[in-house]
Amino acid sequence: MQEICHIAEQREFTAVRAEAQDFPPPAADRPVLAVLDDLHVYADQALLSRMTARLAQLRHQPQVWLLSLRDHAYGLDVHRFVRALEEWGCTRLALGLLSPEGVRELLTDILGAPPDPGLMELAGEAGGQPLLTVALARGLREDGQVRVVDRTAVVTSAAVPARVRSTVNCLLTDLGEQTQDMLRAATVLGPEFGVGDLAAILVDVPPAGLAACVQRAIDIGVLDCRSNDRLAFRYELVRRAIVESTALGVRQVLLHAASAPTSAGRRPQPGAPGGPTHLPPEAPRLSAAPFVVQEDSIAILFVRAVSLLHKGRMEQARESAATLLRGCVASGEATGQALAMLVQSVCARMGGQAAEALRLSREGAAVIPPGKSDLIGEVITNCVALELSLLGETAEAEQLLRKAACWEGPNGTPPASLVLGTTAARIMSVKGDHRKADQWIEAAVGVVNRPERWLLPLSSAIRALAALRSGELSTAERLVARCQAESQPGRLELCAQADWVALQVATERHGAAWGVELLTGQYAHLIAGPSLFVEEPGAAPWMVRTALAANAPQLAEEVVRAVQTLADDNAAFQPLTVSALHAGGLLRGDEEALARARSEHRAVWAAAWAAEDLGILLLDRDTGEGAAGRQFVAARWLYEEAGALRDAARITARLTRLAPPPAAPVDRPADPGQALTGSERAVAELVVLGMTNRQVAGKLHLSSYTVNYHLRNIFRKFGIKSRVELARWYQDYTAATMRPVTTRSSRPTRTLRSGIRST
Incomplete structure (x- = not known):
């Protein structure tokens, strides 16, 4: 930060390192760089209120803020403030490790x-x-x-120098006394240790409490998960600093506890989640019988599994899951079995074994008992449902959430956790309800817990996709930037959604040529790796279309080869088969293949692309506008069903160019309720009351673009050209159909619902 201040001063800024009570500094006519270090330490309601109040003024003042804060070290208030900064377009820089x-x-x-x-x-x-x-x-x-x-x-x-010991003590102060005691105990076990070793020393700490301590230490970056279900200090210097800060007598007591037998007179089996990972030299070796998993250790095992997956240690994660599964089958522990099969499914999906991943996910869902479970059981249930949705089985994912009483459906209570919010939003996004998906994630992000932060990039990607499908490109770009800021350098994301959405948004903004450049550079891994093609049946055809539009046939051929190879290796996984059929048909100009893809795609958005691709092919071959037009009409309805309003608007414009609609159709619908969709009915009801598009958008929580899109559809269906005509025709219709409705005051009144009614 000193270097940044020095650079700012060279550029004629006045650098002000303010204290928390004096921040932000008053406005000035000259350029000012206001610096506040360690915001997470000094933030309180008064400071956050002052900063929030000044945000709107910053756009018109020559003042720049430079704030620093540590990840995983701030509460909900600061989290919301950081979100507000991002909403205002502030830049977030994640500082990594030094080379x-x-x-x-x-x-x-x-x-x-x-x-x-x-x-x-x-x-x-x-x-x-x-x-x-x-x-x-x-x-x-x-x-x-x-x-x-x-x-x-x-x-x-x-x-270890005194300054290092002091620095480490300051870092550990925020963890609480119980976590500090756990870390002191861990130092006597060496650089690596097992949770069972800790449990043998900290006999008075319940398993759930020990799990919470380990989780806090992992969150703040003191501990790390290694292979073979072992923990280790992330930085050896921290371990040595804690050792040298612990009195010799205390270390001797801890060493004695580590070498003493358990209260039952014997040690748990080595390698078991409830037992030590090593034996003293004099201890006899135990048989290799399957261990029994304690229910309280599942939370710790879940944290380890996520850590191994994020580090790309797929083989180690798979082996640990297999060991866990054997122990859970022996003990009948259902949550542990579901966790083990979930980890194996993620490994299989990311390795291109889509059919195997789906089998494992379904088996994991089957062992989850119906009804409410404990917190970790609910988290694992949500993750299994998310995995099913990534494999294209949204109906099964929703059924699992309802079976486990996790979710009441789109109209239920907003989520109380990010993992449920993200899972439900993914389901609703695939089904085309992007507005509800965006709202659920927005509600869930406000209550995000530290262990759930690995889901933030995916949640932002779902919101960005919702904005893109609705035509709000600037909002989508802002959410993509947030998604990229939330991704930690060096951490492997467990699905391809974030990069997939970022690629679509960038291509929509800058054109197909830029999309090809990204696919051959920054996002080349989306073609080389199997994850995206497994998760999104429409991805390969989209890439082929983009490549052909940018005159890059070699890239299109590369995509077709990649998805076809993947489909051949997963013959039992129908979405990949159809995706390869669609991509190959588009590259070869095969009408039959595109027609089959349109009918066989289970993903509605991908089916819409197939219909549009077939329509373009028929139009280019001059087979008559009628055949092409029928495909475009089908594509528009499919896009609308998928919630892809921007794509639907593109098709509407193409249809208008093909055959402009007559000024007034001969046969208007006898009942507008039968002709309009639910969203169109809602828009029509408010428009006839005299509301502007912006007022309707605010009332229905839509964008003005979306309202305008629905209004154009209403005009087209009724053969009218203005809001005045809509109001006049609607008034004529309701005059003959509206019935008196008795209100609570017993006075007869009329309601718009009686004129435009639900079907």
Whole structure:
């Protein structure tokens, strides 16, 4: 931040490092850079209120804010404020770890000489974490543990400097006493340890409490999940700092507890989630019989599984899941079985084994008992439903949520967790209800918990897709930027939705040529990897169409080869078969293949693309506008069913160019309720009351673009050209059909619902 302030001053800004009570500084005529470090530490309601009140004024003032805060270290109020900043278009920069060269430069700047290999090895214990690396360098200098020899900085003592111990203590203060006690116990177990080792020492801590402590330590970045269901300190320097900050007598007590037998007179089996991962030398080896999983350990196992998957350790995750499944089958633990099959399904899906992934997901859903379960059971149920939806089985996903009493449906109570909100929104998005999907995620994001933050990129991607389908391209771009900011560098996302939506939005904005450039560069992995083609049957045909539009036939052929190979390897997975048929038919100009794809696609949006592709092919071959027009009409209705209003509007414009509609049709619908969709009825009712498009949009929670789209459809269906004609025709119709309705005051009145009624 000092460097940024220095650069700002060089550009004639006045850099102001304000205290929390003085932030934000008053407006000035000159350019000002206002800096507030560690917002998560100083934020309170008064500060957040002052900053929120000033947001609107920043657009008209020469003032820039530079705020820093630590992930996983702030509460709901700060989370909402950060969301508000993003809504205003503020830029969010995620600071990653330092590279080895960056560590070398930092040590050179602080110590005045380049480090020797021994000092670099010591600095490696900080893992490139900037705060720890700076504390180490300054601490070594302050404690006289480094000297310069032949213009090279050489470390003279490997003891942890006092500044590092103080820094680590400050980091751990926010974790609470119980988590700090857990970490002290963990230090005596060595660099790696098992949860069972901790449980053997902390005998007074219940399993659920221990799981919460481990989760907090993982969230803040102190602990990490390794292979074979083991935990480890992410930074060796932190472990050594805790060791050296713990009194010798306390360490001896912990070591004694670690080597003592359990209260039952024997140790749990090694490797079991409830037992230690190693045995002392004098302990006898136990048989390799399947272990029994304790229900309280499922939460910890879930955290480990997610961590392994995000790190791309698929084989280790698969092996751990197989071991867990054997233990859960032996004990009859249903939640653990569902978790194991969920992990195996994710590994299979991301590895291109779509049919196997679907089988595993269905088996996982089958073992989940009906009715309410505990918190971790509900989380795993939601994740299994999400996995089913990513495999194209939204009906089965919704059925599972209802069976487990997790979800009441689109009209039920808003979600109380991000995992349920994201799962339900994904289901509704696939079914075409993008507006409800956006609303549910918006409600869920307000109550997001730390363990759920891995879902934020997917939730933002679903919202961005909703905006894109509704024609709100600027909103979609803003949500894509948020999605990218929420993605952590180096973390493998467990589905391809975020990149898929970002690709569509960028192509919609900049054209097919830019889409091809992205597909051959930044998003080339979407073709090389199987995830997207498994999740989205319309992705491969979309890529082929984009490539052909940009005169890139080689890319189109590459996409067809990739999806066809995947379909051949998954003959039992129908969505891939149809996707390959559609993409190949589009590339070859095969009418029969496109017609089959239109009828066999189960994804409505993909079926709409097939109908449109077939219509374009028929039109290009001059087979008559009638045949092409019928395909375009079918495509428009399918797009409307999929909630893709922008695509539907494109088809409407094409149909208008083919055959302009007559000024007034001979046969108007006898009943407008039979002719209009539910959304069109709602718009019509408000328009005839004299509301503007903006007022209707606010009333129905739609965009003005969407209202205008529905209004054009109403005009087309009734053969009218203006709102005045709609009101006049509607008045003539209702004069003959409206009936008196008795209200609570017993006075007869009339209602618009009696004229335009639901069917």
